[in-house]
Amino acid sequence: MRLRTRVAVVGAGPAGLTLANVLQQAGIDCVVVERQTRAYVEARARAGLIDHRTVGFLADHGLADRLLAEGQEHGSCEFRHRGERFSVRYRDLSAERSHHVYPQQFLVRDLVAAYLAGGGTLLFSHPAVDLDGLDGDRPVLRCEPDEAEPLDIECDFVAGCDGFYGVSRQAVPAGRLNTFAKDHEFGWLAILAETPPVGEEVIYALHEDGFAGHMLRTPSVTRFYLQCPVGDRPENWPDERIWPALHRRLGLTDTELKPGPITEKNVLDMRSFVVEPMQHGRLFLLGDAAHIITPAGGKGMNLAIADAAELAARLLAHYRGAGTGVLDGYSAACLPRIWQAQEFSHWLLHLLHSPAAGQPDSAFMHRLQLSRLAQLRYSPPYTAMFSDSYVGPFDPPAASWPQAADRR
Template identity: 40%
Template sequence: MRTQVGIVGAGPAGLLLSHLLHLRGVESVVIDLQTRESIEQTIKAGILEQGTVDLLRQTGVGDRMMRDGFVHHGINLAFSGGIHRINMYELTGGRAVMVYAQHEVLIDLIAKRLADGADLRFGVSDTEVEGLATEQPTIRFTHGNARQTLECDFVIGADGSRTSTRFLIPEGKVRTDFFRQYPFAWFGILAEAPPSSDELIYAHSERGFVLISTRSPKVQRMYFQCDPATNVDDWSDDRIWEEFQARLAPSGATVQTGPIFRKDVLQFRSFVCEPMQYGRLFLAGDAAHTVPPTGAKGMNLAVADVHVLDRALGAYYDSNDIGLLESYSRTALQRVWRGQWFSFWMTSMLHRFSDATDFDLRRQLAELELVTSSPTAAKNLAESYVGLPLT
């Protein structure tokens, strides 16, 4: 087989890049270890920045998102016995976020790519990539019990946080020591219940952090801070709801309860790979960087990577201009590190650390009071949360 761009990974980065390249007339083949059903049924959080929403709409994959998603103009910070709203819409000149789950975005992208005749290979195995330092790298994989060889001009590593493509960059050519493991995790639930709030609530309490989010009018997604070694089987539904209410009670917020049909523990890590390219290999999304979920930046950073990479590949195929490809890492990493800062800042402001002292608690509360009382501080949070325009 021969194509222009071989994409390893059918997540948000890989599928969106394939879609954008198609609009330019550039061919691609996308492969993934998972089945289509697994990709479409793996439920993940989804808070889309304004730029992400605009890009999906402008490129023809936003109809269902605009119909079924929820536009949020603000968020709520709960602490010290009260709830304080950050009006992001007013603070950012009319920008907002969209609550629309990641797997729904993937469903839309897969449907659109297949309708456009894309070559998507799900459930592949034994993937091998060779020739990255040449002008014709190859991707070998097994699909349908047959060994396949894909020749291409470029390889895109978009295979998520469990990436294999990142490790194709030789030692000495990459730094992978930009890493932080956090001493806590999130206990997440999906529950059949009405919404507890019209907009997200980020709650700071002496018992630990809580996030009240939503999925639909009938299904809610919520989290509370926990130990990374927490076993979900140790937590009954009643115990979970009691913990949520105990953490929310000081602020006056309440949680709407219902049957819980999913429980999981999300680990907290920060990571950046520098550079995000080597030879004819370019990394995008979680294959190159991960962030704590507090700032809602994971999928949005993947989209930003792809936006840069699409233009770079477009310049190459339009006029054989390699300038944007050569500067891909430098351009993408500017936004990645800003996303890392915001995610770390939100995490450190809202969570209880195991070694925290009373001094640390008072400092957190002072920071929360500043963010909710100073228009300048609130604007900083709002602009980072809704996301800078894609450039």
Template identity: 45%
Template sequence: MTVHTTVGIIGGGPAGLLLARMLHNAGIDSVVLESRGRDYVEQRQRAGILEQGTVDALRACGAGDRLDREGIVHAGIELRYDRRSHRIDFPSLTGGRSVTVYAQTEVVKDLIALQLREGGPLLFEAPVHAVEGAGTDRPVIRYTHEGREHTLGCDWVAGCDGFHGVAKHAVPDGVRTVFERAYPYSWLGVLADAPPSSDELIYAHSERGFALFSMRSPAVSRLYLQVPNGTDPADWPDERIWDELEARSAVDRDWTLHRGPITAKSVLPMRSHVTEPMRHGRVLLAGDAAHIVPPTGAKGLNLAAADVIVLAQAFDHLKRTGSTELLDAYSATCLRRVWRAEHFSGFMTTTLHTDPGQSPFDSRLQISQLDRIATSPHAAAELAENYAGLPVV
């Protein structure tokens, strides 16, 4: 096993794998350490909406073949509220941009296959215990693999190991500032063997709570319901889920909800979280290790991709010029986009969800905001531009 590498990458999710691939293409060596097994990583259900910038990055690094064959391009979303519906057309409001439905599981499978075939070491079931020496020019990662303790020396460490990972703890408490918001509701997410009920995503606001209609393929629907925090999925039998989806998406026109067997259920808590700075010494944080957004704005995976695009460019600049200028600016560069995404995700969440005990006044403010989006090209363009994805830098 390699005992020294230029970039030690903690986390074999989409952020870590995309970074490893871009570094490989730039001629920069790396080692990826993932605490879970390959099967678990490839089946971990998360995001499914890719911004154009994320799609372009996957294509550029050689991971676009299956994405281009199987990904479903969406040119808009539908908002439903007060038994009305309004479509937001992305290309006309953003200068031609769109989004692509392609599940995180498939992105990860494609990147793993490339890394194992062409890239540097990718170790599964290799949990990291500590990152030491962040403030030195030779940080060290300590991890376990195949029952033995190992040490990996690095020039740099990229922490892509998520919200519960160890990398962010390399940033001392006295240096790190945490900003966060908790939401008083969660999502019940389900997969169903049913064709999507709409060609595009439906975001539905109602007095009963929020609902989202998405998809994973032409035969599989991905659906979400707002539920109280602490909800047990077992309390939601299939028929109750379908009935609630239908009630929350009701509109005054013909529309059919396609029902089918539900194959998976899980509850997703909602939070906003940002850790500043995203760099300490030779340790750089990316993706969920540095920030969390509620999923309403479809920003999580795309923010992670934007982070590692900036990071890969900075490493390439260092290799070509010997200058750490872009690495020194990494945190500030990423945080500008992170906070914009936090604002947009929070806006989508609070506009579309119904708080427990919400007053009629607050409900009318939500309807007023949705009416504004439906009737003002400027308000619709603001939503479309943020949803389809702002420039990475």
């Protein structure tokens, strides 16, 4: 079977669905393919902190009605260490910019519903297996669903929104992309539990046993993180170990945090990754297909949607007569924002995490950690800098961003 469309979107996550909705609203034909089922995609719990620019962009395109009605607006976060705690009111320090707490799976459901209501073509259970002709005028995306005949989608452009392990980036010939990666020296045990949050703020707790995080999701569901060794396994963390660790590291009493059913438990691969450029021929990479960032600071989904916003604007300009040249600047426009977020995430990780025991510089690194925490608490300029980065990275001029050849 063969289809023809203008833009083939690989992956029905926040980036792919945002791009598809914006293109559809502009009358640009597109097809979205997704390897998982609709039920799986709409239940997949991931991020939950949506920054002010993402909310504004979605609202401008009529995609934020439920987010604004049901999401919780937040403008402060809390840090804890050795029984002391303080809040950073980042909204007050960043021109009233704030976050909304709204689980990613809820946003995905909204975006799926909007796209289908507009008559969009969204093919679930259609794994993309190959991309051909990316250097020509008519790329072809091939899908091989389990219960249907193979599908070839001929298109003008491909938007690769299919994650780190998807086919999109793998379709780029060897040597065409520069890869920048870092494996961090600690892991996170991620827990999703059916228990109410202990307060109205995100909590970052420093502890000699390791970092603990309290992340808001809904009034009855909370996300927690616990620092753990690299290579740790979820089965090493039975429920009877998790709850005492959370109480101890977060400094909570039994009345503040009551154990509830744990619905998700996994160890995160704490890795940072960026490819440059984020495009090849008629293929454009978005979200995790182009960059992985740690959960520290809640930047991943926001960067993915920012990629979608950038590419959508350039595709609209192209189809309105600007020509293909307008698409050439996609990577240069996205990468400064991505590296700004990577730098902040790396800084926050090393503020929060206990240095590995037994390392020769662990005592030195711990003193640096305490100095950073004290400056965050008592230095207005330092706190303002944190607030500005936390609420959303600035946009440096693309013209100032060095070309890939200059960085080798």
